[in-house]
Every structure is written in structure tokens, then in C-alpha cells.
Amino acid sequence: MNENEAKKRIDELRKLINYHNHRYYVLDSPEISDAEYDEFIKELQHLEEEFPQFLTPDSPTQRVGAAPVEAFGVVEHQIPMLSLGKAFSQEELLAWHKRISGLLGESEFDLVAEHKMDGLAVALIYQDGKYVTGATRGDGFRGEDITQNLKTIKSVPLSLPKGVPSRFEARGEVFLSKKGFKKLNDDRAKAGQPLFANPRNAAAGSVRQLDPRITAQRPLDIYIYGVGQAEGGKTFTTHWETLEYLKSLGFKLNPQNKLLKNLQEAENYYQHWVEERERLPYEADGVVFKVNRHDLQERLGNVGGEPRWAVAYKFPATQATTVLEDIGINVGRTGTLNPFAILKPVNVGGVIVKRAALHNEDDIRRKDIRIGDTVIVQRAGDVIPEVVGPVASLRTGKEKRFVMPTKCPVCGSEVTKPEGEAMSRCTNMSCPAQIFELVKHFVSRGAMDIEGIGEKLAEALLKAGLIKDVGDIYTLEEEKLIGLERMGKKSADNVLKAIEESKKRPLSRVIFALGIRHVGSETAEILAKHFGSIDRLSQATEEELMTAPTIGPTIAESIVAFFRQGSNRKVIGKLKKAGVTMQEKAARPHALPLTGKEFVVTGKLDSFTRTEAETRIRELGGSVGSSVSKKTDFLVVGADPGSKLDRARQLGTKILDEKQFLDMLEGKKK
DNA sequence: CCGCCTCGAGTTCT
DNA sequence: CTCGAGGCGG
Numbered sequence: 001m002n003e004n005e006a007k008k009r010i011d012e013l014r015k016l017i018n019y020h021n022h023r024y025y026v027l028d029s030p031e032i033s034d035a036e037y038d039e040f041i042k043e044l045q046h047l048e049e050e051f052p053q054f055l056t057p058d059s060p061t062q063r064v065g066a067a068p069v070e071a072f073g074v075v076e077h078q079i080p081m082l083s084l085g086k087a088f089s090q091e092e093l094l095a096w097h098k099r100i101s102g103l104l105g106e107s108e109f110d111l112v113a114e115h116k117m118d119g120l121a122v123a124l125i126y127q128d129g130k131y132v133t134g135a136t137r138g139d140g141f142r143g144e145d146i147t148q149n150l151k152t153i154k155s156v157p158l159s160l161p162k163g164v165p166s167r168f169e170a171r172g173e174v175f176l177s178k179k180g181f182k183k184l185n186d187d188r189a190k191a192g193q194p195l196f197a198n199p200r201n202a203a204a205g206s207v208r209q210l211d212p213r214i215t216a217q218r219p220l221d222i223y224i225y226g227v228g229q230a231e232g233g234k235t236f237t238t239h240w241e242t243l244e245y246l247k248s249l250g251f252k253l254n255p256q257n258k259l260l261k262n263l264q265e266a267e268n269y270y271q272h273w274v275e276e277r278e279r280l281p282y283e284a285d286g287v288v289f290k291v292n293r294h295d296l297q298e299r300l301g302n303v304g305g306e307p308r309w310a311v312a313y314k315f316p317a318t319q320a321t322t323v324l325e326d327i328g329i330n331v332g333r334t335g336t337l338n339p340f341a342i343l344k345p346v347n348v349g350g351v352i353v354k355r356a357a358l359h360n361e362d363d364i365r366r367k368d369i370r371i372g373d374t375v376i377v378q379r380a381g382d383v384i385p386e387v388v389g390p391v392a393s394l395r396t397g398k399e400k401r402f403v404m405p406t407k408c409p410v411c412g413s414e415v416t417k418p419e420g421e422a423m424s425r426c427t428n429m430s431c432p433a434q435i436f437e438l439v440k441h442f443v444s445r446g447a448m449d450i451e452g453i454g455e456k457l458a459e460a461l462l463k464a465g466l467i468k469d470v471g472d473i474y475t476l477e478e479e480k481l482i483g484l485e486r487m488g489k490k491s492a493d494n495v496l497k498a499i500e501e502s503k504k505r506p507l508s509r510v511i512f513a514l515g516i517r518h519v520g521s522e523t524a525e526i527l528a529k530h531f532g533s534i535d536r537l538s539q540a541t542e543e544e545l546m547t548a549p550t551i552g553p554t555i556a557e558s559i560v561a562f563f564r565q566g567s568n569r570k571v572i573g574k575l576k577k578a579g580v581t582m583q584e585k586a587a588r589p590h591a592l593p594l595t596g597k598e599f600v601v602t603g604k605l606d607s608f609t610r611t612e613a614e615t616r617i618r619e620l621g622g623s624v625g626s627s628v629s630k631k632t633d634f635l636v637v638g639a640d641p642g643s644k645l646d647r648a649r650q651l652g653t654k655i656l657d658e659k660q661f662l663d664m665l666e667g668k669k670k
Numbered sequence: 671c672c673g674c675c676t677c678g679a680g681t682t683c684t
Numbered sequence: 685c686t687c688g689a690g691g692c693g694g
Contacts, residue, residue, distance in 0.1 A: 332680065357681050384682045422688060520678045552691050
């Protein structure tokens with residue numbers, strides 16, 4: 001290949017790559033496969049190596065691999081990057097609107113609504129259509145030169161179409177998607193590095209890497225929201241037109257931007273996203289409203305370093321800081337010691353939070369959470385409150401590191417933490433905490449389903465010594481029950497009736513109810529089918545157990561150990577004596593209607609709870625999965641479905657609404 | 671041996 | 685809903 005041919009092919013490839021890059025990273029609708037794209041990149045790299053005279057900084061191969069710098073240079077913003085005034089309530093939004101309406105002498109004017117991304121503001125500067133400089137906002141007047149780092153973001157165009165102003169500055173927000181943020185933190189956790197508290201910190205940290213090769217590995221993205229400096233070229237009369245123009249230049253804009261007619265529509269827009277923000281692929285901490293017409297913007301001007309023509313209306317915070325007063329320990333059914341945070345009560349997004357999950361010891365150490373720390377607490381949507389991490393800068397030095405007790409806080413027995421496992425466990429099988437949890441599990445809905453025995457009664461029964469293990473439930477008598485708190489004849493009768501009922505539960509439920517470690521509802525089902533009775537199951541050796549599907553050495557060992565334990569054999573004896581199901585029911589004459597079909601349920605159903613629906617499916621021979629996969633046959637969708645619906649659509653899984661599902665249960669169609 | 675897919679277990683607040 | 689871990693396929 002001679003020089004001329006090479007030059008021609010290089011230009012061609014760059015055009016091609018830029019086009020497909022834009023399709024993929026900006027428009028989210030690729031036309032070619034990743035492999036084909038990589039082929040183009042490879043070919044271009046080869047040519048550029050062979051003909052280095054044609055290598056230019058705006059070549060798509062130059063996004064990665066610039067050498068690290070010692071420190072960042074300074075970039076002066078020709079037009080300051082101002083921060084926005086904030087509104088925290090409807091009243092404050094109203095006040096903003098009223099003030100500018102007064103200044104303008106009219107109250108109906110278009111507004112542009114945008115999401116306030118949880119990221120960091122940057123400027124991209126183009127000279128004669130070529131990307132030359134990228135800068136952080138800094139203090140608004142001077143920022144840091146992060147040109148090489150921003151270049152690694154694939155949705156940043158490196159060159160613009162002909163006809164753009166000779167010097168052109170686009171402004172936007174660099175951010176991490178929720179997924180990207182999570183993945184980044186997961187990777188850091190695995191590597192034992194400190195975690196980022198939120199996507200903004202993560203984005204800022206990534207963009208301010210001295211080594212652009214590190215930045216290139218972070219899944220950063222950018223939404224452009226405006227123009228800074230622009231010498232020559234087009235002028236626009238509204239902000240919306242400016243946004244359209246930016247889009248036409250190849251910049252990536254937030255698809256949720258919207259042109260609104262008045263304040264009412266702005267309030268609706270806000271309300272909508274307060275409710276829907278969980279569903280967004282990125283984190284937003286509010287919405288921004290901007291006066292659309294540029295002439296009105298100019299008349300309103302700036303005041304106190306903030307433009308009067310825009311306002312950031314913040315969402316209710318999902319994070320708050322409070323003091324971690326102590327770390328408590330719960331002992332679970334399987335003896336696991338589960339630490340939880342005891343917090344100085346704090347309002348997070350309208351809910352008073354006093355406790356929060358702290359999954360395990362490693363997690364506490366990884367996040368370096370200490371008792372007495374001021375911590376960030378987060379409650380996203382319906383999700384359980386969790387401690388994100390400490391605010392290390394507020395430490396006084398009096399904070400105490402958490403140490404997992406070596407004795408069970410409930411019974412005082414030895415605690416072990418097997419090598420390589422995340423959980424510490426109490427070794428005492430008859431630890432009162434474990435027995436209590438086991439009773440709760442035994443009577444719970446998915447297990448023996450004894451209505452009337454709940455947390456309260458279970459505790460009372462144990463305390464009064466009426467039961468010592470789950471087998472004793474079947475020897476309870478009316479007179480004894482009536483003595484207990486809030487328990488009259490009527491309630492006692494009901495409880496006894498429910499206990500009687502529970503004797504009829506199928507074998508699989510009984511196996512599940514026993515609470516054998518690693519044996520949940522699915523595995524119990526398999527064991528019941530495979531062994532047919534408790535007697536055969538209890539006599540099975542590890543080898544025999546492992547012939548059943550999904551049973552490996554760990555589960556097999558756990559089952560054998562369970563039945564070897566004398567106390568467990570005694571419990572089974574009691575259940576047998578009471579007449580609880582010990583055999584799989586005789587093979588049914590005809591196959592159940594839903595045999596072999598796997599269901600997944602999402603959202604709220606009207607006719608019954610999700611667990612009830614799942615039980616019904618199992619009774620009819622179907623199985624229930626917890627997430628949608630290739631194997632799933634049907635997704636049952638109730639109100640307010642979660643991400644499972646998206647996944648089902650992706651996989652083309654058959655989707656049933658509640659009505660169709662009920663019809664199916666009644667056997668109307670298959 | 672590693673990565674993917676499921677299952678099991680535990681959590682908070684209204 | 686999320687995390688950890690068991691099972692199994694590539």
C-alpha cells in the first residue's frame with residue numbers, strides 16, 4: 001500500500017469508526033457488531049503504525065493510552081461556569097417563578113426541563129472543529145485541564161461537523177450510570193480499595209486521575225446541556241434550539257430533556273420524576289428548569305454568581321448523615337451473627353431510620369465503619385436502609401473499631417468463622433436465638449403455614465416452656481395456651497385448628513420447615529420427589545444424596561449432619577407421632593397442569609400476595625424462579641413491576657398479566 | 671479452573 | 685432486594 005492509498009483508507013476508517021461510535025455511544029443503537037467495530041479499530045491502528053505521519057490527536061485510536069501527567073494544568077473559563085440557585089420545596093420553586101415573573105412582567109413563558117445529574121460539570125473546547133481542551137468546572141472561573149481524561153469518554157466527539165464556530169465550547173455533566181458505579185465499587189471492594197460513596201465522587205475521582213489509562217477503564221458517560229464560548233457561527237434565540245443544535249453536532253444529550261409551557265407543567269415534570277427516578281439508569285438529585293428564550297435570560301441576568309433564569313429543584317434526599325451509636329448483633333436461624341447499625345434516628349427521604357443493615361464483618365472493615373462515626377445512611381426507594389460509609393473527616397479519634405464477639409451474645413457459646421467464609425456463627429445448636437428463629441421459620445407461610453403463631457406467640461411459648469422445639473407445637477393443649485398473654489378460648493381454638501391443618505402439608509414443605517442448612521424450598525422439593533419419605537431421606541448417605549439433581553457435596557453433608565443429630569431425630573419422632581405428613585402423596589393419576597413450566601412473578605397482584613401466587617403455582621406442578629432467565633416460561637406481571645419486566649422483554653419471555661394468570665390457574669388454557 | 675446461574679438467608683419500615 | 689455461595693457447564 002502506498003502513502004496515498006493509506007491516507008485514503010485512514011480517512012475512510014476514521015469516518016466509519018466515528019459514525020459507528022456515535023451510533024453506539026450517543027444514540028444507543030448500534031448498526032454493526034462489536035467484533036466488526038473492533039476490526040475497524042485494529043485496521044486503523046495498523047495503518048497508523050505503518051504511516052505515523054498521518055496520526056492525528058483526534059483519531060479514534062487516540063482515546064486511550066496518553067501518558068500520565070505530574071499534575072493538572074489550569075484552564076481559565078472565558079465565560080464563568082456558574083452554579084445554580086436551588087429550590088428544596090414547592091414553595092421555593094414558586095417563589096423563584098414569582099420573582100422572575102415580576103421582573104419580566106409576564107408569568108407564562110416556556111421552560112426547558114433537564115435532569116440534574118449526580119456527576120461533575122465539565123467544559124469541552126473545540127478549535128476549528130477539533131477537540132482541544134477539556135476542563136473541570138473548578139471554582140467556576142478556573143478549572144483543571146483534564147483534556148486527556150475526557151477524551152477517553154466515547155460519547156465525547158473528537159471532531160465536529162464543518163461549519164461550527166471556530167472556537168466552540170460545549171458544557172455538560174460527566175457521570176457514571178448506576179450499573180457502572182456499582183461495578184466500579186464491586187471491583188474496588190474485591191481489590192481491597194476504599195469505596196466511592198456515590199456516583200458523583202466516583203465520577204470526580206475517575207476524571208481527576210493523573211493517569212488517563214485508569215480513566216479509560218471507568219465507564220464514564222456525559223450529557224451535554226449547554227454552550228459556553230462560541231465565536232462566530234450560528235446564534236439561537238432559545239435554549240431548546242441550542243440543545244437541538246448540540247444534538248445535530250453529535251453530542252449526547254439527556255433524552256429526558258423537555259420543553260414545557262409553564263410552571264404547572266414544570267411541577268408535573270418534577271413530580272413525575274420524583275416517583276420514577278428509581279427507574280432511571282443513572283442517579284439524578286433533582287431537575288433543572290431554565291427559561292427558554294435567550295432574550296428573557298439576558299433580561300434576568302445573574303445575581304450573586306448565579307443565573308436568575310435557572311433553578312435546580314432538588315429531589316428529597318435519599319442520603320443523610322447521622323451518628324452510628326453502636327453495632328448490634330442478631331443471631332439467625334442458622335447461627336449466623338449478623339451485625340446491624342444502631343443509629344441516632346434520622347430522617348431519610350421522609351422516613352425515620354434507626355437501624356440499618358451492615359451485612360457482615362468484612363463489609364464493615366472494607367468500608368472502615370467505626371462505632372461513633374458520623375456515617376452516610378442511604379435509603380433508595382423501597383430499599384432497606386444501608387450504611388454507605390463513614391465521613392472520615394469528622395472523626396475525633398474516639399471512634400472504636402468493631403470486633404466480632406468470640407462468644408455468642410445470646411447464649412455465650414463459642415463463635416467460629418471458618419476460613420474463607422464471610423459469616424461468623426454460634427456453634428451451639430440449641431442456642432435460644434436459633435431455636436426462636438427456627439420456630440418462626442417452621443410456622444411461616446412457605447413452610448408449615450400455621451396461622452396464629454407469629455413472632456409474639458412463638459416467643460411466649462418458648463418463654464413459658466410450653467415448647468422446647470418445633471415438635472412440641474403438636475402437643476400444645478387448650479388449657480395451657482389460655483394462660484398466655486392476650487390468649488382467650490377463641491384464639492386458642494383457632495391456633496389449635498391451624499396446627500391441626502398444618503399436619504396435612506406436603507412432604508416438601510415439611511422438609512423445608514425443618515430448617516436444614518442449605519435446604520430451601522427448591523431443594524426441599526427436589527428431595528421430596530427423589531426420596532419420597534423422611535425415613536428414606538434420613539437414611540440416605542452422602543453418595544446417595546448426590547445422585548439427586550442440584551445436590552452437591554456441601555448440601556449432602558449438611559443433610560447427613562442434620563439427621564445424625566439426636567435432637568433432630570427426636571423432633572422428627574414427635575412430628576411422626578402427631579401425624580404430620582412423612583410420605584410423598586401417592587403419585588397423582590394425571591400430570592399437573594403446570595408441570596415443567598417455570599414462572600417468575602413481579603409487581604403487586606390484586607387477588608393475592610406474591611408468596612401465595614408462588615405457592616399456587618407450585619401446587620399445580622410449576623416451579624418458581626427468582627429472576628428471569630432463558631429457562632423462564634412465563635413472567636406474571638402485577639402492578640408496579642420491577643426490572644424483571646425489562647429483562648423478560650429482552651429475552652422474549654411470555655408475559656402474563658394478572659387476568660391471564662388467573663385464567664391459567666383455573667385451567668382455562670395452557 | 672473460571673464464570674454464570676440459581677438458590678438460600680437475612681434485612682427495615684409501614 | 686441484595687449478597688454470598690453452591691452447582692454445573694464450558
